[in-house]
Amino acid sequence: MAADGYDLDFLPTPVPLPLPSQAVRELTYPRFTVLLDPARRLAAVTGVNIDGGMLREVPRTGDWRLDPRVDEDQQAGAAVYARNDLDRGHLVRRRDPGWGDAAEARAATEATFYYPNAAPQAAGFNQSKELWLGLEDHVIAYAESTDQRVSVFTAPVLGDEDPPYRGIRVPLRFWKVAAWEGPDGLASAAFLLDQSDLIDLADGLRAAPPLGGFRTFQVPVAEVGELARIDLGVLEGADVLPRRTTVRPVARVPLTTTGDIVL
Numbered sequence: 001m002a003a004d005g006y007d008l009d010f011l012p013t014p015v016p017l018p019l020p021s022q023a024v025r026e027l028t029y030p031r032f033t034v035l036l037d038p039a040r041r042l043a044a045v046t047g048v049n050i051d052g053g054m055l056r057e058v059p060r061t062g063d064w065r066l067d068p069r070v071d072e073d074q075q076a077g078a079a080v081y082a083r084n085d086l087d088r089g090h091l092v093r094r095r096d097p098g099w100g101d102a103a104e105a106r107a108a109t110e111a112t113f114y115y116p117n118a119a120p121q122a123a124g125f126n127q128s129k130e131l132w133l134g135l136e137d138h139v140i141a142y143a144e145s146t147d148q149r150v151s152v153f154t155a156p157v158l159g160d161e162d163p164p165y166r167g168i169r170v171p172l173r174f175w176k177v178a179a180w181e182g183p184d185g186l187a188s189a190a191f192l193l194d195q196s197d198l199i200d201l202a203d204g205l206r207a208a209p210p211l212g213g214f215r216t217f218q219v220p221v222a223e224v225g226e227l228a229r230i231d232l233g234v235l236e237g238a239d240v241l242p243r244r245t246t247v248r249p250v251a252r253v254p255l256t257t258t259g260d261i262v263l
Helices: 102-111 127-143 221-228
Strands: 025-029 032-037 042-051 086-090 118-122 149-156 173-182 185-194 215-219 253-255
Touching: 127 149, 127 173, 127 185, 127 215, 173 221, 185 221, 215 221
Parallel strands: none
Antiparallel strands: 025 032, 032 042, 042 149, 086 118, 149 173, 173 185, 185 215, 215 253
């Protein structure tokens, strides 16, 4: 598969891919990279470069498929998502790498449908999940006044407490870190999605009634590193949250609208 993958020099300040503590398999695609944990059959890290000034509206094309470079028993394929209320949740969103000329944009968006770029998420949309999906758009809009480029890293928290199901363990939390070049240099913001209240294994893995729904928080970048056991490198020192809040120590910020986001 001809693909350059995530570019650490995409922003004026070099930003290497976050480094997981466990052994991973590096898979490159057009403008993004997946670091796959073969033991968990899910991504430990994904990283994508987004050029907000060159994004295209590309028709939704592509079908979910296994990556031929990886053994089938090392990626979570169609059987995980059959006959239940689990969604194939894109980690790198379909539209994120879809920039440049039309052919490049189409190839990049179609590549997001390889199973290493998916993770099981409880089905159904509500305000919090819509907010989670819109975080990158909000960061891109914020960055338009400066560089119009954003690098985004997303993955499930591969926790020991994740419940077993069909040969995998279903992640209860997901993390996202966005990085861009601000007026004062590199800036980053971290977010956490918690779907613990929606996962119920008692009835064939059904989404529980959305009483609490998907809970979304802005958190310190360092907290993501600790939870996911990954080295976020320069992203920790670039965190905007400690600079913008008077609360010490910095706590989680519950998000209900984009107006709650600290950038």
